[in-house]
Amino acid sequence: ADVAGIVSAETAARIDAEATAEPLAWSIGDDVNVGTLVRSRYGEDAVARLVSPMLGGVYSASADSLGLRATVPALAAVFDDLASAEEPVRLSTAVSRLLAEREDAARALAATGEKPAPVFNSFVHGYRALIRALAEDADADIRLNTQVESVSRWRGRFWLEPVGEVDAVVVATPAPTAAVLLGDVAPEAGTLLGGIDLASSVVVGMRFDTDDGLPQNSGVLLGTDAPGVHAKAFTFSSRKWPHLAERGGAFVRASFGTLADASLVDADDRTLIGYAVEDLATVTGFTARPVETFVQRWWGGLPSYGEGHLDRITAVRDVLADSPRVALAGSVLQGVGVPACADSGRDAALKIIDDLSQS
Ligand SMILES: Cc1cc2nc3c(=O)[nH]c(=O)nc-3n(C[C@H](O)[C@H](O)[C@H](O)COP(=O)(O)OP(=O)(O)OC[C@H]3O[C@@H](n4cnc5c(N)ncnc54)[C@H](O)[C@@H]3O)c2cc1C
Structure with a gap:
């Protein structure tokens, strides 16, 4: 139900059905390609619209370039636990268990009266x-x-x-x-x-005079199958960081490039800024023109x-x-x-x- 608006009805049904599907062949200590795993259990949409955008935001690589144990270690650990208890190993069982553990931890924290730690942290002066x-x-x-x-x-x-x-x-x-x-x-x-590959990326920072119409969240991740766009993500920096909002207007950062396709990292600044402005308008409807821009390339910035x-x-x-x-x-x-x-x-x-x- 949580992802029904993002994936196709067929994929949503597959996600539900996986909980009773043939179990995965898994031995303690195994590793698996994340894309292959999720595609085989849930289907292509789940990889293209959920897992690759999320992992791509961290590793600048699609799920198909990443191993489960290093990038989603908690899930690999639950697979090991299920295998060691000789219980059937299924993706939905493991995900449900992780979500339940997270909810328990949140409840336990709430009972102490403490506030949860913020999801994001940064330095006011960078x-x-x-x-x-x-x-x-x-x-x-x-x-x-x-x-x-x-x-x-x-x-x-x-x-x-x-x-x-x-x-x-x-x-x-x-x-x-x-x-x-x-x-x-x-x-x-x-x-x-x-033997370790490096992924490259490029970010375009934009400052706008206004934030009217910019969505009220910290950013968006784009599906790898999103048609007609070049960016892989936008960070609404002035929404994410209150100290940036204090400067007035809006700050937005567009990100491009993955391990599999780094061609945009070598595109010229003008092209990248054009894509950033167009894609932002397409995805959010925010059509203001930036009054200042900055392009930063990270060649080989992240290991895969x-x-x-x-x-x-x-x-x-x-x-x-x-x-x-x-x-x-x-x-x-x-x-x-x-x-x-x-x-x-x-x-x-x-x-x-x-x-x-x-x-
Ligand atoms: C676009 C982008 C956004 C990111 N956002 C976040 C984020 O929001 N939060 C987060 O926690 N992480 C983030 N990361 C990840 C994080 O910044 C990096 O993984 C981390 O900085 C890596 O640190 P490092 O010291 O291992 O390597 P690096 O920071 O890459 O440092 C390696 C250093 O080695 C130097 N060097 C290379 N060769 C030589 C040589 N022969 N002799 C001497 N020096 C050499 C380089 O000049 C460089 O200074 C982001 C990464 C990127 C690319």
């Missing part, structure tokens, strides 16, 4: 405020605009070209670069990381967590555990969101501290 504070606090020697070309062990320490000699190394670059940089000091980890990603990362971690004073951090590991990246940075620092204390 991420630069955080980066600046971290840099000041660390009081480190930070070399900006310096591309490390190689890392090699040298006289019991490391030599970074062109930086020089260092005690330890945390590689926090995109996967293909990490693969190259680790090629000498941890070649097996380098080979494993070399395909099937088996977590096994690959476990293997990388095993190799690095045996590589003293070398660690890996960032979105390549186990979560592309900033909180997950920050956690991985902390883990890497702890490994290095531990290794240094032993040497």
